[in-house]
Amino acid sequence: EPEVTQTPSHQVTQMGQEVILRCVPISNHLYFYWYRQILGQKVEFLVSFYNNEISEKSEIFDDQFSVERPDGSNFTLKIRSTKLEDSAMYFCASRGIWGRTGELFFGEGSRLTVL
Amino acid sequence: DQQVKQNSPSLSVQEGRISILNCDYTNSMFDYFLWYKKYPAEGPTFLISISSIKDKNEDGRFTVFLNKSAKHLSLHIVPSQPGDSAVYFCAAIQGAQKLVFGQGTRLTINP
Numbered sequence: 001e002p003e004v005t006q007t008p009s010h011q012v013t014q015m016g017q018e019v020i021l022r023c024v025p026i027s028n029h030l031y032f033y034w035y036r037q038i039l040g041q042k043v044e045f046l047v048s049f050y051n052n053e054i055s056e057k058s059e060i061f062d063d064q065f066s067v068e069r070p071d072g073s074n075f076t077l078k079i080r081s082t083k084l085e086d087s088a089m090y091f092c093a094s095r096g097i098w099g100r101t102g103e104l105f106f107g108e109g110s111r112l113t114v115l
Numbered sequence: 116d117q118q119v120k121q122n123s124p125s126l127s128v129q130e131g132r133i134s135i136l137n138c139d140y141t142n143s144m145f146d147y148f149l150w151y152k153k154y155p156a157e158g159p160t161f162l163i164s165i166s167s168i169k170d171k172n173e174d175g176r177f178t179v180f181l182n183k184s185a186k187h188l189s190l191h192i193v194p195s196q197p198g199d200s201a202v203y204f205c206a207a208i209q210g211a212q213k214l215v216f217g218q219g220t221r222l223t224i225n226p
Contacts, residue, residue, distance in 0.1 A: 004158070035214075041218070042204075042216045042217060042218045042219065043159065043204060043214075043216040043219075044216070045213050045214060045215070048213060056213055091158050091159070093158070100161065100164060101147050101164060101166075101208065102147050102149040102161070102164050102206070102208050102214060103149075103161040103164070104161065104214065105161075106158030106159050106160065107158050108156065108157050108158050109156075109157075109158055
């Protein structure tokens with residue numbers, strides 16, 4: 001069964017460093033998302049991406065964040081200068097054109113720890 | 116921002132009994148509501164959804180009920196099985212497939 005894959009599964013970084021989280025969405029999907037979950041809190045929307053551009057972003061997704069689809073398969077989230085409060089589990093998700101409304105396919109997540 | 120709220124952080128149910136998970140929302144503009152299930156070390160997986168124009172949707176052991184006047188929805192699992200032990204997230208759609216999640220309820224099914 002096709003699935004969304006994310007790398008790395010866990011990354012530890014120093015505050016102020018740049019981090020790139022990578023995702024390979026399901027191959028025929030066209031809509032891509034990043035969500036995050038700070039420990040003990042709810043899953044929060046960061047950004048949605050369609051047709052090579054951001055379609056919606058949250059207040060969390062400030063200038064320190066960027067997304068890119070550098071080739072036909074990868075979807076990346078870059079945090080330019082990490083802060084302590086960026087420590088969270090980051091989930092990539094995708095969906096196709098067809099399918100049940102609201103059904104996103106999530107990866108297993110990348111845990112980011114900022115020291 | 117508490118547009119979707121799950122007031123019970125945890126719930127424990129005997130195997131074979133009914134599990135009822137509750138969710139409240141404040142935004143009357145939501146037009147779809149969903150339940151996602153999450154196991155440890157995995158991403159959330161879609162479980163069931165309901166349109167705001169319906170009051171019930173059933174899929175096997177899972178039924179979601181929507182009470183729009185009370186801005187409340189619930190997920191019923193019957194009969195509950197040990198494999199149902201997970202964190203359940205209520206979510207609502209706002210805009211183009213942007214999901215707004217609740218805090219989650221950890222369901223434990225006891226044998």
